[in-house]
Amino acid sequence: MIFEPVSLNISQVSCERDDRLLFHNLSFALRSGDILRVAGPNGAGKTTLLRMIAGLFEVQDGVITIDQEPLSERRHQVLYIGHKPQVSRDLTVIDNLKFLTGFDEPVVKQALIDVGLRGYHDSLVKELSQGQGRRCALARLWCSEAPIWILDEPYTALDVTMVETLDRKINAHVAQGGLCLFTTHQLPQSLNFETLELGRVD
C-alpha cells in the first residue's frame, strides 16, 4: 500500500501543565517519509506533546494541522499507541485486535505471526508476559491503514529481535509514504530519524 502524501504541521505550540512550562512556541513540520524521535529527560513533556498531536490532549496555545486541516477532521489517519497496555486484559489477543483494527481474522492472524505471537491468538491478554502484551499492542502496526504513526515508548519491554522487527516495520511504513513520531530512551540502530530535543524551559 502506498499512502497519499501527507504533512503534519505543528506551529507555535506551547504547553503549560501544573504551572510548569513544558515547551514554548514549538514549531516543526513533518512530511511523508519522515521519522522524528522526541527526546528529553523524564517530565520534559514528550508524552504530552505526542498526545497533543494525537488529539488526546487539548492544544492550549498554537495550531496543529494535518494537510492544512484541523486535527479533529483527520483523526482516523492517526494511529496512536501510548504506554498504557492499549488492550483489554479480559479479552483474547485476536478479539482485541479485531476490535482495534477492524480487520478480519486472516489479516490479524498474519499480523500476530509477524510480531512473533504465532499460536497465541486465543490466549487472554492477562495470560501473556509484559513483552508479549506489548507485542500484541504493536501488532496493530501490521494491520494499519493510517499514514501517521505516533508511538510512545514503543521499545519498552521488547527483546532484541522484536526491536529489529519494529525498526524494519517503521522503515517500511515511511518508505510507503507514511510518517512516524516516537519517543524512546534507547537509540534505535537501524532507523534514519531526526531528533527533537525537549528540555526544561525556565
Next chain:
Amino acid sequence: MSIEKRMLARELKLAAARPGDIFKPMWFLMLVISMVPLALSPDSVLLADIGSAMIWVATLLALLLNTEHLFQSDFSDGVLEQWLFLDRPLAWLVGLKLIVHWLFHVVPLICITPIAGLMLSVPTDVLIALLMTLVVATPALTCFSGLGAALTLGSSRSGILGVLVMMPLFVPVVILAAGVLIRATDGSEILPLMALLGAFSLVAATLVPIAVSAAIRLNIGGSN
C-alpha cells in the same frame, strides 16, 4: 466489519469474560430481599405493604453496584482513548455501550425481581406495576450512574463519588416510581406517572451519552 458491530462483539465478549459483573448484583439483590423478613417481621401483610418499595430500592443499589466502574478498566487499559480514533462520534459509541450494559447487566436484575416479589408476598398487580416501572426507569438510572462513572474516571475512589454526584438525578426517578407503586397498591390509574418516567428515560438516553463523551474526553485529556 462496521464499527458498531465491532463494538457490540467486543462488549458481548467482555460480558462473557466477566460473569461476576452480571451475577454479583443479582446475588446482592436477593440477599437484601431475603434479609428483610428476618430483620423486620415475617408478617405477610406488612411485607406486602413495603415489599415493592424495598425491591425497588434494592434494585437501584444493585444497579449502582455494577455501573459505578462502567468505563474504569477501558480507561486504565488505554482502550477508551482508542475510541477517539474510530470514525464515529464518541457519544454514539458511548450510547452503544450504555445500551449493551443495560441489556446484559440491568435486564437480568429486572428478571429476578418477580422472585423477590414472591419472597415478600407482593400482590400480583403491584408486582406487574413494579416490573413496568423498573423496565421504564432503569434506562435513566443506567445513564445517570454511567455519567457518574465517567465524571470520576480520573479519581482513585471513583465509585462512591460518582454515585454521590449523580444522587440528585436519581431522586426524581425514585419519587415517580414510588408514586406508581402507591397508585398500583390503591388500584388507581398509573399511566400518567409511567409516561413521565418514560419521558425521563428518553431524555436521559438522548442527552446523557453526549455528557458522558465530554466527561471521557476531559479525563483522557488529564491523563498520561
